[in-house]
Amino acid sequence: MSDSNDESIYSTGKMYVEINARNVIKTFLPQRDSIKRFKLELHALKQFTDMDRVPHLINANMDKMKLEMTKLPGKNPSFLSQSHLQQLQGIVSDLFAHGIARHALPIRDLLVDDKGKLYMVDFERITVRKFKLSPIWLIAKAVTQSHVLRLIWQFQPHMLTTTQKFEVFSIIGIRRIFHSLKSVINKVKKGIIYRK
Structure with a gap:
């Protein structure tokens, strides 16, 4: 997910992601393992309350398999120092x-x-x-x-x-x-x- 002041959206066969100025909304599309993946990411986000290098959970909608989380700064690197x-x-x-x-x-x-x-x-x-x-x-x-x-x-x-x-x-x-x-x-x- 790259950083941008503008809103952006991308979709794959497995998820639909909205990247906004302050948050990211990730919706898991119906797939064989989508419920499992949703629950795993939700569990992880719940553990991260005291970490500052990962997203924090804002809201979760179990019925729609939708996660709202904080948007992190930065861009995808092409090189790691x-x-x-x-x-x-x-x-x-x-x-x-x-x-x-x-x-x-x-x-x-x-x-x-x-x-x-x-x-x-x-x-x-x-x-x-x-x-x-x-x-x-x-x-x-x-x-x-x-x-x-x-x-x-x-x-x-x-x-x-x-x-x-x-x-x-x-x-x-x-x-x-x-x-x-x-x-x-x-x-x-x-x-x-x-x-x-």
Whole structure:
């Protein structure tokens, strides 16, 4: 979501977003998982009352699956400096402290203002901590941390330790294997469908 004094609207197959001068209204469109995504983002926003780098909840309409939240300053960055990435690590630590782990961390979900302050938006794909030693929670934390390492590797690789570089290479290797397997599975499925 980019910063602008003018109102703007964008829509995807999964949501309709109105960006106004002071707030953002996000409506989840009917989809197989839309209720789940709405409830997850609502839960996350309710946890963020004491955080200043994420949106704050203004209002929620369960029937219409609509969330109204504060608008954050800044624009989507095309580059992340060392300071930005250090701030990102701080935000992620705060998320973990609030029991939130992200499934993905695309740069489009980050905003940077004129003073170089970093913000994070979009929390519909998260894992919520049930208890600290939950295996699901520990895996979700590791996934979030891997996305942070990936961004550091992409923009400021000198920040990584030797161990972290090894982790990134391992992650890249696993992702390539996963995508190759996914491609093969999809081809097999298509073959079965065509035979029918």
